[in-house]
Amino acid sequence: xxxxxxxxxxxHTGMVGSSVLRLLIKLGYENLITISSRDVDLRSQEQxxxxxxxxxxxxxxxxxAKVGGILANDELPAHFLYDNIMIAxxxxxxxxxxxxxxxxxxxxxxxxxxxxxxxxxxxxxLTGKLEPTNEPYAIAKIAAIKMCxxxxxxxxxxxxxxxxxxxxGPNDNYHLQYAHVVPALIRKFHEGKKxxxxxxxxxxxxxxxxEFLHVDDMASACLFxxxxxxxxxxxxxxxxxxxxxxELAHLIAEIVGFQGEIEFDTSKPDGTPRKLLNVSKLQExxxxxxxxxxxxxxxxxxxCRQLNWY
Numbered sequence: 001x002x003x004x005x006x007x008x009x010x011x012h013t014g015m016v017g018s019s020v021l022r023l024l025i026k027l028g029y030e031n032l033i034t035i036s037s038r039d040v041d042l043r044s045q046e047q048x049x050x051x052x053x054x055x056x057x058x059x060x061x062x063x064x065a066k067v068g069g070i071l072a073n074d075e076l077p078a079h080f081l082y083d084n085i086m087i088a089x090x091x092x093x094x095x096x097x098x099x100x101x102x103x104x105x106x107x108x109x110x111x112x113x114x115x116x117x118x119x120x121x122x123x124x125x126l127t128g129k130l131e132p133t134n135e136p137y138a139i140a141k142i143a144a145i146k147m148c149x150x151x152x153x154x155x156x157x158x159x160x161x162x163x164x165x166x167x168x169g170p171n172d173n174y175h176l177q178y179a180h181v182v183p184a185l186i187r188k189f190h191e192g193k194k195x196x197x198x199x200x201x202x203x204x205x206x207x208x209x210x211e212f213l214h215v216d217d218m219a220s221a222c223l224f225x226x227x228x229x230x231x232x233x234x235x236x237x238x239x240x241x242x243x244x245x246x247e248l249a250h251l252i253a254e255i256v257g258f259q260g261e262i263e264f265d266t267s268k269p270d271g272t273p274r275k276l277l278n279v280s281k282l283q284e285x286x287x288x289x290x291x292x293x294x295x296x297x298x299x300x301x302x303x304c305r306q307l308n309w310y
Contacts, residue, residue, distance in 0.1 A: 001029070001059055001226060005101075008033040008057045010042065010091055011064030016106060016164075018171045019219035020061050027223075033057060037064075043083060048090040052098040060103040061222060062091050062144075067137075068173070068180075077136040084140030092147050096157050104226050105148050105161040107141040107234060109211075110134045114272050121278035122163075122234060131272045145234050152232055162225055165238035165277050169215035169300050182212060185249055186301055189258040199261040200253070203268040206246030211238050211276050214296035217289045224287045238277035239289045245270075255298050 001007065007024065011017035012034040024032055033055050040051045042064055066083040073080055088105065095103045112120045113128025125145070130138045148159035168182035176187060185202070192200040221237045229235060243251075249262050282288070 001102075003027075003029050004031055005029075005058045006031045006033060006056055007059045007061070008052075008055065009061045009063065010087075011062070013171075014063055014065070014067070015167060015169060015171045015173075015215050016218055016222075017061070017063035019169065019215045020063060020222055023216070023219045023223060042090055043086040045090045045093070048094045049097065052094040052100075057095070057098065058101045059226065060091065060095050060100055061226070062088065062103060062105045064091070065106070073134040073137055080134075081136035081140055084137060085143055088140065088144035088147065092144070092151060092159060095159070096151050096155055101158065102226060102230075103148070103157070103159040104222055105144050105159065106222070107145055107161055107163040108137065109163055109165050109236070109238070109275055109277055110138045110272075111142050111145070111163060112275070118274050119240065119276040119278040120236070122236060122281060125234075133269055133271050148234075149232050158230055160225060160229055160231070161234035162222060162237050163234050163277070164218050164221075165211040165213050165236075165275070167213055167215050167218055169296065170303050171215075172300070174304070181210065181245065181248070182252070182297065182300075185252045186256065186297070186304065189249075189253045189256040190301075190304075192260060193256055193258040197260055199263050200258065201263045201265050202245070202249050203265055204245065204270040205266050206249065206264045207244060208270045208272065209242045209244050209274045209276065210248070211240070211242045212248075212293055212296075213238050213289060214291040214300075217291050220290075221282065221287055224285075225282075228285055228287075235282050235285075236277040236279050237282060238279045239293075240277065240279045240283075241293075242274070242276040243293065251294065252297060252301075255294070255301055 114131040116124045145161045151157040172183040174183045174187045
């Protein structure tokens, strides 16, 4: 991408979008376009089309989405399905209608079947039933992947998709009910330490295994793919390393300094038993993660404390 190209970061206030924005600013890109959802509702085709036409956008990082953890997905399935389908459909179509040079669509590893063979490679999409606790969100993300491929096939659009593993890092959501696992655990253990609690309770059995990627690594991968990948289909983005939720909880407790007991509420859902991406496709292209989990969580927690988010 030319440093003067008009680049739109959709979802620039979110975790991934803000990281992509920071990276592009750091690298000297000068024509970065951002706008609040209060000013342009991407769920509206009319507003989205008008915005694209006015700004003559050349490249798009599509990171705008409604996201949340297991509880949020369970309580708000219609919102997760409608909002994410509309955002993706409108942005992808507006990009085609306004001759955008290239678009990167950001998805999620929840697109894979609940009991998919591990590690999961890109060919496993639509080979089994989805995890029920986040099915609406997954369906919306699958639709966006297929839309990018359809617009490539029918109209010749250079639209690609990246599927990240579980992300964490700056600008995450720390709401105890709706947060993903890493920010939720950071907050739980921080408050447990502050309140001198004897124990902290974690949802589920602690047995499921997950893979975690720092959002700054994700931003790096997004830029790499924008510059180096131009093919049909999507690309997994992750570390290729997994950890159980129990091990993760003990790691975060150690980083935060919580010294009480860790209890697991097995009456709460675990979600997918195991979720590890096969990242060989991305590594063969020439990219791999650089931030290890301990260092990434440590820096994330320190940033939270400096911001006085608690």
